[in-house]
Amino acid sequence: IEPLLHVEGLKTYFPIRSPLGKTVNYVKAVDNISFHLFDGETYGLVGESGCGKSTTGRTILQLIEPTGGELYYHGENIFKADIKRRRELTKELQMVFQDPYSSLNPKKRIGSALEEPLRIHEIGKSQKERTEIVLQLLHQVGLQEDYYYRFPHEFSGGQRQRIGLARALAVSPKVIICDEPVSALDVSIQSQVINLLQEVQQQRGLTYLFIAHDLSVVRHISDRVGVMYLGNLVEEAPTEELYSDPLHPYTRALMSAIPSPNPNVKKERIILKGEIPSPINPPSGCVFHPRCPVAMDRCKKEVPEKREISSKHFVTCHLI
Numbered sequence: 001i002e003p004l005l006h007v008e009g010l011k012t013y014f015p016i017r018s019p020l021g022k023t024v025n026y027v028k029a030v031d032n033i034s035f036h037l038f039d040g041e042t043y044g045l046v047g048e049s050g051c052g053k054s055t056t057g058r059t060i061l062q063l064i065e066p067t068g069g070e071l072y073y074h075g076e077n078i079f080k081a082d083i084k085r086r087r088e089l090t091k092e093l094q095m096v097f098q099d100p101y102s103s104l105n106p107k108k109r110i111g112s113a114l115e116e117p118l119r120i121h122e123i124g125k126s127q128k129e130r131t132e133i134v135l136q137l138l139h140q141v142g143l144q145e146d147y148y149y150r151f152p153h154e155f156s157g158g159q160r161q162r163i164g165l166a167r168a169l170a171v172s173p174k175v176i177i178c179d180e181p182v183s184a185l186d187v188s189i190q191s192q193v194i195n196l197l198q199e200v201q202q203q204r205g206l207t208y209l210f211i212a213h214d215l216s217v218v219r220h221i222s223d224r225v226g227v228m229y230l231g232n233l234v235e236e237a238p239t240e241e242l243y244s245d246p247l248h249p250y251t252r253a254l255m256s257a258i259p260s261p262n263p264n265v266k267k268e269r270i271i272l273k274g275e276i277p278s279p280i281n282p283p284s285g286c287v288f289h290p291r292c293p294v295a296m297d298r299c300k301k302e303v304p305e306k307r308e309i310s311s312k313h314f315v316t317c318h319l320i
Protein backbone atom coordinates (compact mmCIF):
# COMPACT_ATOMS: atom_id res chain seq x y z
CA ILE A 1 0.00 0.00 0.00
CA GLU A 2 1.17 3.50 -0.82
CA PRO A 3 1.74 5.60 2.30
CA LEU A 4 -0.29 8.77 2.67
CA LEU A 5 2.66 10.70 4.04
CA HIS A 6 6.26 9.70 3.55
CA VAL A 7 9.08 11.35 5.47
CA GLU A 8 12.45 10.55 3.95
CA GLY A 9 15.81 11.49 5.46
CA LEU A 10 14.37 14.49 7.27
CA LYS A 11 16.88 16.82 8.91
CA THR A 12 16.17 19.94 10.90
CA TYR A 13 19.22 21.78 12.16
CA PHE A 14 19.07 25.11 14.00
CA PRO A 15 22.07 27.34 13.40
CA ILE A 16 23.96 28.67 16.39
CA ARG A 17 25.33 32.09 15.57
CA SER A 18 28.14 34.16 16.99
CA PRO A 19 27.32 37.72 18.18
CA LEU A 20 28.33 38.92 14.71
CA GLY A 21 25.90 36.58 13.04
CA LYS A 22 28.32 33.96 11.77
CA THR A 23 27.01 30.41 11.97
CA VAL A 24 29.37 28.59 14.30
CA ASN A 25 27.52 25.34 14.81
CA TYR A 26 24.16 23.59 14.56
CA VAL A 27 21.67 22.06 16.95
CA LYS A 28 20.87 18.83 15.18
CA ALA A 29 17.30 18.57 16.44
CA VAL A 30 16.20 16.05 13.82
CA ASP A 31 18.96 14.12 12.12
CA ASN A 32 18.00 12.00 9.15
CA ILE A 33 14.79 10.24 10.04
CA SER A 34 12.43 8.35 7.74
CA PHE A 35 8.96 6.98 8.34
CA HIS A 36 5.53 6.59 6.74
CA LEU A 37 2.01 7.39 7.76
CA PHE A 38 -0.64 5.15 6.25
CA ASP A 39 -4.14 6.39 5.53
CA GLY A 40 -6.34 6.22 8.62
CA GLU A 41 -3.72 5.05 11.10
CA THR A 42 -2.32 6.63 14.24
CA TYR A 43 1.44 6.69 14.43
CA GLY A 44 2.78 7.44 17.89
CA LEU A 45 6.10 9.21 18.22
CA VAL A 46 7.72 8.85 21.63
CA GLY A 47 10.95 9.81 23.35
CA GLU A 48 12.16 12.05 26.16
CA SER A 49 11.77 15.81 25.89
CA GLY A 50 14.30 17.35 23.56
CA CYS A 51 14.62 14.24 21.36
CA GLY A 52 13.18 16.05 18.34
CA LYS A 53 9.57 14.80 18.31
CA SER A 54 7.94 18.23 18.20
CA THR A 55 10.50 19.54 15.75
CA THR A 56 9.67 16.62 13.47
CA GLY A 57 5.98 17.53 13.61
CA ARG A 58 6.61 21.20 13.06
CA THR A 59 8.93 20.56 10.15
CA ILE A 60 6.34 18.35 8.47
CA LEU A 61 3.90 21.27 8.78
CA GLN A 62 6.60 23.62 7.52
CA LEU A 63 6.36 25.82 10.57
CA ILE A 64 10.13 25.26 10.53
CA GLU A 65 12.25 25.07 7.39
CA PRO A 66 13.73 21.62 6.83
CA THR A 67 17.51 21.42 6.52
CA GLY A 68 17.33 18.34 4.34
CA GLY A 69 15.20 15.42 3.31
CA GLU A 70 11.93 14.96 1.50
CA LEU A 71 8.27 14.96 2.41
CA TYR A 72 5.84 13.18 0.12
CA TYR A 73 2.09 13.56 0.43
CA HIS A 74 0.13 11.26 -1.88
CA GLY A 75 3.43 10.75 -3.67
CA GLU A 76 3.96 14.47 -4.28
CA ASN A 77 7.06 16.13 -2.87
CA ILE A 78 5.80 18.98 -0.69
CA PHE A 79 9.22 20.49 -0.04
CA LYS A 80 9.87 20.76 -3.78
CA ALA A 81 6.46 22.18 -4.70
CA ASP A 82 6.10 25.89 -5.51
CA ILE A 83 4.66 28.17 -2.83
CA LYS A 84 1.09 28.03 -4.09
CA ARG A 85 1.01 24.25 -4.38
CA ARG A 86 2.82 23.91 -1.07
CA ARG A 87 0.10 25.93 0.63
CA GLU A 88 -2.61 23.78 -0.96
CA LEU A 89 -0.94 20.57 0.15
CA THR A 90 -0.12 21.84 3.63
CA LYS A 91 -3.77 22.74 4.19
CA GLU A 92 -4.45 19.01 4.37
CA LEU A 93 -2.03 18.74 7.29
CA GLN A 94 -3.01 20.45 10.52
CA MET A 95 -1.74 20.53 14.07
CA VAL A 96 -3.20 20.31 17.54
CA PHE A 97 -0.84 21.89 20.04
CA GLN A 98 -0.14 21.05 23.66
CA ASP A 99 -1.34 24.45 24.79
CA PRO A 100 -4.03 25.75 22.46
CA TYR A 101 -4.46 28.80 24.70
CA SER A 102 -1.17 30.25 23.55
CA SER A 103 -2.34 30.15 19.95
CA LEU A 104 -5.70 31.78 20.68
CA ASN A 105 -6.07 35.53 20.72
CA PRO A 106 -7.40 36.34 24.23
CA LYS A 107 -9.44 39.29 22.91
CA LYS A 108 -11.19 37.32 20.21
CA ARG A 109 -14.40 35.39 20.68
CA ILE A 110 -14.10 31.69 19.92
CA GLY A 111 -16.54 31.89 17.03
CA SER A 112 -14.44 34.40 15.18
CA ALA A 113 -11.20 32.54 16.04
CA LEU A 114 -12.68 29.45 14.42
CA GLU A 115 -13.83 31.43 11.40
CA GLU A 116 -10.36 32.75 10.78
CA PRO A 117 -8.96 29.64 9.02
CA LEU A 118 -12.16 29.50 6.96
CA ARG A 119 -11.65 33.06 5.77
CA ILE A 120 -7.96 32.50 5.07
CA HIS A 121 -8.65 29.42 2.98
CA GLU A 122 -11.79 30.88 1.41
CA ILE A 123 -14.09 28.17 2.74
CA GLY A 124 -17.77 29.08 2.84
CA LYS A 125 -19.39 31.55 0.45
CA SER A 126 -20.84 33.93 3.00
CA GLN A 127 -20.46 34.93 6.62
CA LYS A 128 -23.63 33.00 7.37
CA GLU A 129 -22.22 29.86 5.82
CA ARG A 130 -18.99 30.22 7.81
CA THR A 131 -20.96 30.66 11.02
CA GLU A 132 -22.89 27.50 10.22
CA ILE A 133 -19.65 25.59 9.68
CA VAL A 134 -18.30 26.86 13.01
CA LEU A 135 -21.46 25.80 14.85
CA GLN A 136 -21.11 22.33 13.33
CA LEU A 137 -17.49 22.21 14.43
CA LEU A 138 -18.41 23.20 17.98
CA HIS A 139 -21.01 20.47 17.98
CA GLN A 140 -18.55 17.90 16.66
CA VAL A 141 -16.05 18.59 19.43
CA GLY A 142 -18.77 18.43 22.09
CA LEU A 143 -19.23 22.14 22.86
CA GLN A 144 -22.53 24.01 23.00
CA GLU A 145 -23.56 26.59 20.43
CA ASP A 146 -23.41 29.52 22.86
CA TYR A 147 -19.66 28.96 23.29
CA TYR A 148 -19.44 30.76 19.96
CA TYR A 149 -19.56 34.07 21.84
CA ARG A 150 -17.13 33.24 24.62
CA PHE A 151 -13.52 34.27 25.09
CA PRO A 152 -10.59 31.83 25.50
CA HIS A 153 -10.17 32.57 29.23
CA GLU A 154 -13.69 31.31 29.88
CA PHE A 155 -12.71 27.77 28.89
CA SER A 156 -11.19 24.98 30.94
CA GLY A 157 -8.05 23.21 29.72
CA GLY A 158 -10.05 20.34 28.25
CA GLN A 159 -12.44 22.72 26.50
CA ARG A 160 -9.56 24.69 25.03
CA GLN A 161 -8.16 21.47 23.63
CA ARG A 162 -11.56 20.84 22.04
CA ILE A 163 -11.34 24.32 20.50
CA GLY A 164 -7.83 23.53 19.27
CA LEU A 165 -9.17 20.41 17.59
CA ALA A 166 -12.13 22.30 16.10
CA ARG A 167 -9.72 24.83 14.64
CA ALA A 168 -7.58 22.11 13.10
CA LEU A 169 -10.70 20.49 11.64
CA ALA A 170 -12.02 23.75 10.16
CA VAL A 171 -10.10 23.33 6.90
CA SER A 172 -10.99 19.61 6.55
CA PRO A 173 -7.48 18.18 6.83
CA LYS A 174 -6.49 14.58 6.13
CA VAL A 175 -3.64 14.42 8.62
CA ILE A 176 -3.48 15.91 12.10
CA ILE A 177 -0.25 16.19 14.00
CA CYS A 178 -1.14 16.05 17.68
CA ASP A 179 1.78 17.42 19.71
CA GLU A 180 1.33 16.36 23.35
CA PRO A 181 -2.39 17.13 23.08
CA VAL A 182 -3.29 15.87 26.56
CA SER A 183 -0.12 16.18 28.60
CA ALA A 184 -1.21 19.47 30.20
CA LEU A 185 -4.59 18.04 31.25
CA ASP A 186 -5.80 16.18 34.36
CA VAL A 187 -5.92 12.42 33.89
CA SER A 188 -9.75 12.30 33.92
CA ILE A 189 -9.93 14.98 31.24
CA GLN A 190 -7.15 13.29 29.25
CA SER A 191 -9.29 10.26 28.48
CA GLN A 192 -12.21 12.45 27.35
CA VAL A 193 -10.00 14.27 24.88
CA ILE A 194 -8.42 11.01 23.68
CA ASN A 195 -11.89 9.53 23.14
CA LEU A 196 -12.91 12.61 21.21
CA LEU A 197 -9.79 12.40 19.03
CA GLN A 198 -10.62 8.77 18.24
CA GLU A 199 -14.27 9.53 17.49
CA VAL A 200 -13.39 12.35 15.14
CA GLN A 201 -10.78 10.16 13.47
CA GLN A 202 -13.42 7.50 12.78
CA GLN A 203 -15.97 9.98 11.50
CA ARG A 204 -13.58 11.81 9.20
CA GLY A 205 -11.14 9.08 8.28
CA LEU A 206 -8.20 11.06 9.64
CA THR A 207 -4.58 10.02 9.97
CA TYR A 208 -2.77 11.04 13.16
CA LEU A 209 0.84 11.59 14.03
CA PHE A 210 0.54 11.46 17.80
CA ILE A 211 3.52 12.95 19.61
CA ALA A 212 3.78 12.30 23.34
CA HIS A 213 6.14 11.27 26.07
CA ASP A 214 3.41 9.42 28.00
CA LEU A 215 3.91 5.81 26.94
CA SER A 216 0.53 4.57 28.23
CA VAL A 217 -1.41 7.20 26.29
CA VAL A 218 0.56 6.39 23.15
CA ARG A 219 -0.04 2.65 23.60
CA HIS A 220 -3.76 3.28 23.93
CA ILE A 221 -4.16 5.35 20.79
CA SER A 222 -1.47 4.21 18.32
CA ASP A 223 -1.39 1.51 15.66
CA ARG A 224 2.37 1.82 15.26
CA VAL A 225 4.97 3.60 17.35
CA GLY A 226 8.33 5.16 16.56
CA VAL A 227 10.93 5.82 19.25
CA MET A 228 13.20 8.84 18.97
CA TYR A 229 16.48 9.48 20.73
CA LEU A 230 18.61 12.54 20.13
CA GLY A 231 17.14 13.39 16.75
CA ASN A 232 17.21 9.78 15.53
CA LEU A 233 14.48 7.21 15.05
CA VAL A 234 15.89 4.14 16.83
CA GLU A 235 12.99 1.70 16.62
CA GLU A 236 9.58 1.42 15.01
CA ALA A 237 6.99 -1.34 15.31
CA PRO A 238 3.29 -2.14 15.58
CA THR A 239 2.24 -0.95 19.02
CA GLU A 240 1.76 -4.22 20.88
CA GLU A 241 4.93 -5.69 19.42
CA LEU A 242 6.95 -2.69 20.52
CA TYR A 243 5.54 -2.73 24.04
CA SER A 244 5.78 -6.47 24.57
CA ASP A 245 9.04 -7.06 22.76
CA PRO A 246 11.16 -3.91 22.58
CA LEU A 247 14.51 -4.65 20.92
CA HIS A 248 16.58 -1.48 20.88
CA PRO A 249 18.45 -0.98 24.18
CA TYR A 250 17.00 2.52 24.49
CA THR A 251 13.42 1.32 23.92
CA ARG A 252 14.00 -1.43 26.47
CA ALA A 253 15.05 1.14 29.05
CA LEU A 254 12.05 3.36 28.27
CA MET A 255 9.63 0.45 28.51
CA SER A 256 11.16 -0.81 31.73
CA ALA A 257 10.02 2.42 33.40
CA ILE A 258 6.32 1.66 32.79
CA PRO A 259 4.87 0.21 36.01
CA SER A 260 3.56 -3.34 35.57
CA PRO A 261 -0.23 -3.55 35.86
CA ASN A 262 0.21 -6.82 37.75
CA PRO A 263 1.94 -6.14 41.10
CA ASN A 264 3.05 -9.79 41.34
CA VAL A 265 5.13 -9.46 38.20
CA LYS A 266 8.29 -7.64 39.16
CA LYS A 267 9.80 -5.71 36.32
CA GLU A 268 13.41 -4.81 36.40
CA ARG A 269 13.90 -1.15 35.73
CA ILE A 270 16.83 -0.35 33.46
CA ILE A 271 18.44 2.88 34.66
CA LEU A 272 20.51 4.59 32.01
CA LYS A 273 23.78 6.16 33.02
CA GLY A 274 24.51 9.82 32.38
CA GLU A 275 22.40 12.53 30.78
CA ILE A 276 21.13 12.89 27.23
CA PRO A 277 24.07 14.41 25.32
CA SER A 278 23.75 17.76 23.60
CA PRO A 279 22.35 17.70 20.06
CA ILE A 280 25.01 20.28 19.18
CA ASN A 281 27.80 17.74 19.14
CA PRO A 282 26.02 14.41 19.13
CA PRO A 283 28.16 11.33 19.92
CA SER A 284 29.92 9.61 17.03
CA GLY A 285 28.75 6.26 15.68
CA CYS A 286 25.55 5.23 17.41
CA VAL A 287 24.29 8.38 19.19
CA PHE A 288 23.13 6.20 22.08
CA HIS A 289 26.55 4.62 22.73
CA PRO A 290 27.65 6.72 25.78
CA ARG A 291 24.55 5.54 27.66
CA CYS A 292 23.97 2.13 26.17
CA PRO A 293 24.34 -0.73 28.69
CA VAL A 294 25.48 -3.11 25.95
CA ALA A 295 27.61 -0.82 23.77
CA MET A 296 30.57 -2.36 21.95
CA ASP A 297 33.68 -0.82 20.46
CA ARG A 298 32.27 -0.51 16.98
CA CYS A 299 29.29 1.46 18.32
CA LYS A 300 31.58 4.47 18.82
CA LYS A 301 32.68 4.45 15.21
CA GLU A 302 29.97 3.02 13.03
CA VAL A 303 26.51 4.49 12.59
CA PRO A 304 24.05 1.58 12.75
CA GLU A 305 21.66 1.13 9.85
CA LYS A 306 17.92 0.83 10.11
CA ARG A 307 17.03 -2.82 9.60
CA GLU A 308 13.73 -4.64 9.29
CA ILE A 309 13.50 -7.37 11.93
CA SER A 310 10.03 -8.63 11.14
CA SER A 311 7.17 -7.20 9.14
CA LYS A 312 6.94 -3.48 10.04
CA HIS A 313 9.44 -3.77 12.90
CA PHE A 314 12.57 -1.68 12.35
CA VAL A 315 15.56 -1.31 14.66
CA THR A 316 18.71 0.76 14.38
CA CYS A 317 21.33 -1.08 16.41
CA HIS A 318 24.49 -3.11 15.62
CA LEU A 319 23.44 -5.86 18.01
CA ILE A 320 20.08 -6.61 16.42
Ligand code: SF4
Nearest residue numbers: 286289292299317318
Ligand atom coordinates in the same frame (compact mmCIF):
# COMPACT_ATOMS: atom_id res chain seq x y z
FE1 SF4 B 1 23.92 0.13 21.99
FE2 SF4 B 1 25.65 -0.22 20.01
FE3 SF4 B 1 23.11 -0.84 19.66
FE4 SF4 B 1 23.88 1.69 19.81
S1 SF4 B 1 24.42 0.24 18.22
S2 SF4 B 1 22.15 0.79 20.81
S3 SF4 B 1 25.48 1.57 21.33
S4 SF4 B 1 24.53 -1.79 21.08
Ligand code: MG
Nearest residue numbers: 049050053054
Ligand atom coordinates in the same frame (compact mmCIF):
# COMPACT_ATOMS: atom_id res chain seq x y z
MG1 MG C 1 7.87 18.71 22.63
